[in-house]
Amino acid sequence: MDIQLDIVSAEGEIFSGRARLVILPGSEGELGITPRHAPLLTLIKPGEVRVQTPDGEEQSFYVGGGALEVQPNRITVLADTAARAHDLDEAAALAAQQRAQEALSGHLDKISYAEAQAELARAVAQIKLIQKLRKIKG
Amino acid sequence: MPGTKEIRSKIASVKSTQKITKAMEMVAASKMRRAQERMRMARPFAAASRRVITHLNQANPDYRHPFMVERPAKAIGAIVVSTDRGLCGALNANTFKTTLQLARQSQRAGASVSLCVLGNKGLGFFRRLDYPILASTTGLGDRPHVADLIGAVKVMLDAYRDGRLDRLVLVHAQFVNTMTQRPRTLQLLPIEANPEVEAGLPEHWDYIYEPSAAEILDALLIRYLESQVYQGMVENVACEMAARMVAMKAASDNAGELITELQLVYNKARQAAITKELAEIVGGAAAV
Numbered sequence: 268m269d270i271q272l273d274i275v276s277a278e279g280e281i282f283s284g285r286a287r288l289v290i291l292p293g294s295e296g297e298l299g300i301t302p303r304h305a306p307l308l309t310l311i312k313p314g315e316v317r318v319q320t321p322d323g324e325e326q327s328f329y330v331g332g333g334a335l336e337v338q339p340n341r342i343t344v345l346a347d348t349a350a351r352a353h354d355l356d357e358a359a360a361l362a363a364q365q366r367a368q369e370a371l372s373g374h375l376d377k378i379s380y381a382e383a384q385a386e387l388a389r390a391v392a393q394i395k396l397i398q399k400l401r402k403i404k405g
Numbered sequence: 406m407p408g409t410k411e412i413r414s415k416i417a418s419v420k421s422t423q424k425i426t427k428a429m430e431m432v433a434a435s436k437m438r439r440a441q442e443r444m445r446m447a448r449p450f451a452a453a454s455r456r457v458i459t460h461l462n463q464a465n466p467d468y469r470h471p472f473m474v475e476r477p478a479k480a481i482g483a484i485v486v487s488t489d490r491g492l493c494g495a496l497n498a499n500t501f502k503t504t505l506q507l508a509r510q511s512q513r514a515g516a517s518v519s520l521c522v523l524g525n526k527g528l529g530f531f532r533r534l535d536y537p538i539l540a541s542t543t544g545l546g547d548r549p550h551v552a553d554l555i556g557a558v559k560v561m562l563d564a565y566r567d568g569r570l571d572r573l574v575l576v577h578a579q580f581v582n583t584m585t586q587r588p589r590t591l592q593l594l595p596i597e598a599n600p601e602v603e604a605g606l607p608e609h610w611d612y613i614y615e616p617s618a619a620e621i622l623d624a625l626l627i628r629y630l631e632s633q634v635y636q637g638m639v640e641n642v643a644c645e646m647a648a649r650m651v652a653m654k655a656a657s658d659n660a661g662e663l664i665t666e667l668q669l670v671y672n673k674a675r676q677a678a679i680t681k682e683l684a685e686i687v688g689g690a691a692a693v
Contacts, residue, residue: 307613370528
């Protein structure tokens with residue numbers, strides 16, 4: 268008895284294949300899902316997802332939280348790539364707002380000019396290094 | 406007739422420029438392939454979350470999440486995706502033009518417009534105009550991460566939730582092929598409830614929800630929207646690399662042409678110098 272399991276994150280697929288047992292950290296407690304589990308939709312906490320494949324092997328993945336969907340014929344884990352918490356999200360939002368304000372009040376020019384200069388210096392250094400290597404090789 | 410020495414140093418300088426543009430072209434080509442790969446990788450998540458959201462909607466027809474309620478569009482928010490660096494042709498200019506068109510259209514219809522700008526170039530452009538910029542994220546690099554977008558997207562979603570925005574769109578460059586990138590406008594909010602019914606499943610069934618359907622739907626919708634923005638961002642990176650590749654190829658070709666022309670001028674100048682010298686020697690000999 269096994270079931271199709273897909274663990275996907277917004278940045279890529281983490282696991283796709285058959286599984287006999289999936290153990291994951293649900294928001295309301297540890298969950299173990301076997302085939303023919305009742306349809307379930309729940310949120311999961313950051314932690315380890317353990318998968319038992321049909322040939323008895325056990326694989327484990329770390330997820331930063333997300334959602335779990337159990338359907339009669341498939342299990343889908345929508346995994347977060349980053350740790351999420353209300354405060355963290357709030358802080359990120361504030362930072363994004365601040366950046367916009369800073370840009371509007373005119374700090375951008377200085378920053379981008381300095382950044383461009385630094386980047387130019389790096390590029391020049393790289394080109395010099397490449398030329399040196401070529402001379403040694405040639 | 407310019408001196409042969411000046412021409413020679415000019416050729417050398419054009420040649421070194423050509424080396425740089427050639428290197429940039431090749432770097433852009435390999436980065437483009439990787440960006441395309443990431444574009445492909447991002448698809449399963451959007452499809453899976455879309456499927457779950459559709460399902461939730463069908464199972465709970467009486468509950469409507471605020472993100473799904475259509476309101477008269479009096480305030481429009483746009484998330485504009487741009488690149489961090491230049492040298493990529495008209496890519497950013499096209500995106501900005503589309504955004505401005507959208508903004509003017511909305512204003513003519515009596516709606517206010519506010520922006521969320523991703524990428525340095527966009528920030529540099531829109532800060533000179535008088536549309537309010539609610540949030541911004543720059544310096545995402547060639548490999549953007551969802552984590553970098555959460556803040557900026559949250560600002561826009563919160564504004565929508567509070568009723569400060571009635572519609573949210575995403576403007577980014579769409580990757581058609583290596584030669585063609587088109588600006589695209591995608592409506593993020595409100596999400597149209599998908600009427601299509603998934604085949605092969607009994608019509609009346611529901612999940613067990615832990616904790617509650619509303620809470621899960623909220624978390625899912627936020628992640629879905631973030632993944633949409635992320636996808637737009639990654640696609641924009643692929644476009645950036647493709648556009649840079651083409652621009653750098655044109656630059657390398659132009660440099661090649663310039664070198665050929667300069668070489669010709671150099672040869673002529675050299676020949677003229679030799680002829681002159683010969684004539685002088687012959688003249689000198691004749692005088693003696």
